[in-house]
Amino acid sequence: MLDKLLYIETFGCQMNVNDSERIVSMLADLGYAPTNEPSAADMILLNTCSVRGGAEEKVYRRLANLRIYKRDGKQQIIAVGGCVAQQEGEELLRKLPYLDLVIGTHNLHLLPDMVRGAERGERRSETTFIDNDQRLDLFPSIKGESRLSRFVTVMQGCDNFCSYCIVPFVRGREISRRSADILHEVRQLAHEGVREVILLGQNVNSYGLKSDNEPTFADLIRQVADVDGIQRIRFTTSHPKDMSDELIACFGDVPKLSGQMHLPAQSGSDSVLKAMGRGYTRDSYLDKVHKLRAIRPDMVFTGDIIVGFPGESPADFEQTLSLMEEVRYIDLFSFVYSPRPGTRAADLADDLPRAEKMARLDRLMDLQRRITREISHTYIGSTMSVLVEGEGKLPGQVSGKGDIGRIVNFSGDSSLIGRFVDVRITKAYPNSLLGEL
Ligand code: SAH
Ligand code: SF4
Ligand code: F3S
Numbered sequence: 001m002l003d004k005l006l007y008i009e010t011f012g013c014q015m016n017v018n019d020s021e022r023i024v025s026m027l028a029d030l031g032y033a034p035t036n037e038p039s040a041a042d043m044i045l046l047n048t049c050s051v052r053g054g055a056e057e058k059v060y061r062r063l064a065n066l067r068i069y070k071r072d073g074k075q076q077i078i079a080v081g082g083c084v085a086q087q088e089g090e091e092l093l094r095k096l097p098y099l100d101l102v103i104g105t106h107n108l109h110l111l112p113d114m115v116r117g118a119e120r121g122e123r124r125s126e127t128t129f130i131d132n133d134q135r136l137d138l139f140p141s142i143k144g145e146s147r148l149s150r151f152v153t154v155m156q157g158c159d160n161f162c163s164y165c166i167v168p169f170v171r172g173r174e175i176s177r178r179s180a181d182i183l184h185e186v187r188q189l190a191h192e193g194v195r196e197v198i199l200l201g202q203n204v205n206s207y208g209l210k211s212d213n214e215p216t217f218a219d220l221i222r223q224v225a226d227v228d229g230i231q232r233i234r235f236t237t238s239h240p241k242d243m244s245d246e247l248i249a250c251f252g253d254v255p256k257l258s259g260q261m262h263l264p265a266q267s268g269s270d271s272v273l274k275a276m277g278r279g280y281t282r283d284s285y286l287d288k289v290h291k292l293r294a295i296r297p298d299m300v301f302t303g304d305i306i307v308g309f310p311g312e313s314p315a316d317f318e319q320t321l322s323l324m325e326e327v328r329y330i331d332l333f334s335f336v337y338s339p340r341p342g343t344r345a346a347d348l349a350d351d352l353p354r355a356e357k358m359a360r361l362d363r364l365m366d367l368q369r370r371i372t373r374e375i376s377h378t379y380i381g382s383t384m385s386v387l388v389e390g391e392g393k394l395p396g397q398v399s400g401k402g403d404i405g406r407i408v409n410f411s412g413d414s415s416l417i418g419r420f421v422d423v424r425i426t427k428a429y430p431n432s433l434l435g436e437l
Helices: 014-028 053-070 082-088 090-095 108-119 167-171 179-191 217-225 245-253 270-276 282-295 314-327 354-378
Strands: 004-010 032-034 043-048 077-081 101-103 124-126 149-153 196-200 232-236 260-262 300-307 331-336 383-391 397-401 407-411 420-428 432-436
Touching: 004 014, 014 032, 014 043, 014 082, 014 108, 014 149, 014 196, 043 053, 043 082, 053 077, 077 082, 077 108, 082 090, 082 101, 082 167, 090 101, 090 124, 101 108, 108 124, 149 179, 179 196, 179 217, 196 217, 217 232, 217 245, 245 282, 270 314, 282 314, 300 314, 300 354, 314 354, 331 354, 354 420, 383 407, 383 432, 407 420
Parallel strands: 004 032, 004 043, 043 077, 077 101, 101 124, 149 196, 196 232, 260 300, 300 331, 407 432
Antiparallel strands: 383 397, 383 420, 397 407, 420 432
């Protein structure tokens, strides 16, 4: 019986979004139903991100606010999960006397036990990494309601230790999930009506490389493509240095593979890339982009860029802008560099004035808005295969995504939901396209 209420707030990347879904389904077994109202909740959980300093501060502020609810006299469990939990561990319990549970990124399987304990007033922190390769506990399947497009985790963690990045410290070493389990989950999802899967990991291209008996990522994609019912495959995130020719070839001969790829460059300058420890140069990055476009001319890229990395000169920054002009990303996620404790870059002098960093970010975003607009306009008049996922923004409209990952709204009734249909694009907006069936 669902007689208690659970309120979850999720920060950060898709890993956390996925984990939150798992948490909801695990705690349903303990009688918790999700609610959007923190003051009514019997348990509040923040699933946190620590990739940039700002995100972490946000969590502390949010917890301070949530304390108000706890003081209302109601017995309420307050829990912190995700990457800040992993980073801070027991320290959080010490700092925040009203906090009950701290649950690390490898410890979700302990949550039911921890919550039962907390219901009896026990405070507990669990942040031990699982190093045993292919522990199934890291990848419990999600029971959530069937939707048309689902994320399927294929690997966890990261071994790259880019000099600025906290992720390897809070998500642990790369662990690939067994391909048999991945395929089992994909088949089950297809059976439930899912039409698109997005293979998820911090660095999906190095899937399986640590194990002799698992396929490469390219082979895994081919196996997923063989699953009946699955009509489109995407993946995220790719590290450019691990983008193999074998994987590039998939874009030529696996029609189910989406023509949109997230391929973070971080910078267009060789000296900055070197200081970041990214393991590729501007030229080798562009070489992969060109190879992919040679195989699939309509390929579109999205990316991540960090602005104001320590030592980034005006000339380095110009190199980043020119890389953007060359790749012509359809969308770009740009971040001001934020030093993270324990990372190698944290020891570098971060002496660029904040105003200069913001001015660079503004220029970069202006350029990106122009490129996005220009690319979007080239789609006007073309026809796209759209997976209709739900009602559109306006009455009488439905909405879905085309192969290039952009949202497309068009007039149509809800009987189209779940189908791939051809839509002619008539108008381009900054974040979506308008079309007609
Ligand atoms: N595994 C993925 C993404 C990791 S985090 C990858 O390697 O691409 C998502 C993005 O956050 C990164 O691509 C990077 O652009 C940004 N990021 C990570 N650490 C950062 C930091 N210390 N300061 C600013 N941005 C950062
Ligand atoms: Fe962070 Fe680099 Fe790993 Fe991405 S590849 S998660 S940026 S260390
Ligand atoms: Fe943030 Fe953790 Fe993801 S630090 S970006 S939630 S892996």
